[in-house]
Amino acid sequence: MPRFYCPEPLVVGATITLPDAIAHHLHVLRMETGAQVTLFDGTGGEYAASLTSLEKRRATAEVKLFTPREAELPHAITLAQALPEGSKMEWIIEKAVELGATAIQPLAAQRCVVRLSADRASKKAAHWQGIIVAAAEQSGRNRLPHLADIADFSAWIGQHDMHRRILLTPRAEQPLSDWARHHPPQPVTLMIGPEGGFSDAEEKAALDHGALALSMGPRILRTETAGLAALSALTALWGAM
Numbered sequence: 001m002p003r004f005y006c007p008e009p010l011v012v013g014a015t016i017t018l019p020d021a022i023a024h025h026l027h028v029l030r031m032e033t034g035a036q037v038t039l040f041d042g043t044g045g046e047y048a049a050s051l052t053s054l055e056k057r058r059a060t061a062e063v064k065l066f067t068p069r070e071a072e073l074p075h076a077i078t079l080a081q082a083l084p085e086g087s088k089m090e091w092i093i094e095k096a097v098e099l100g101a102t103a104i105q106p107l108a109a110q111r112c113v114v115r116l117s118a119d120r121a122s123k124k125a126a127h128w129q130g131i132i133v134a135a136a137e138q139s140g141r142n143r144l145p146h147l148a149d150i151a152d153f154s155a156w157i158g159q160h161d162m163h164r165r166i167l168l169t170p171r172a173e174q175p176l177s178d179w180a181r182h183h184p185p186q187p188v189t190l191m192i193g194p195e196g197g198f199s200d201a202e203e204k205a206a207l208d209h210g211a212l213a214l215s216m217g218p219r220i221l222r223t224e225t226a227g228l229a230a231l232s233a234l235t236a237l238w239g240a241m
Contacts, residue, residue, distance in 0.1 A: 023059035040142040076102040076187040082109040082194035097135035103146040111196040163187040165211040172213040185238040192227040
């Protein structure tokens, strides 16, 4: 059954006008009046709905039934990802959502090749939000991961964070897997550097602010691989797969 994110509040028994993008998607799928769809508004749970009208640019649906189904991890994991080159960030965000990341924190680090103006950053954020929505629809999640504004690393690292921050670096002696086996599931923030990694000064600043340095083992992973591998490892080791 097709699943769609509907940002409007959903109430059982109500007939709602679906967003234009959903109406267009339904038209492309050649769905007809009476067809069943699943809707979610991002606040938790999902709704079964029936299409009551369908035109090329307009569609309505009657909300039939609420199901409190969730597909979230039992522990919050934030991916703090330094901006990579090209379109890698889009792929990272999509896969992080599929794997259950609770939040995405883009970081502007010293070795980042990508430098975004305020206007470009705003456009990127809107594009990334669309990727989050599509990935949540596809993966069966009923809550949208939070996308934070791009933050300068030096300013972000000094902010207070209730979650334990894990700095993934090949210079660390203890592997992430070893640490996770000996610690209970808990909210964490995974810090991933850009191509070339975080600078020595950035790693020192992270450690000075309480970050825990861990490695991903003897192999050096690319920036687009490291965070997703770490996210997968934690969810597997902590029994959330």
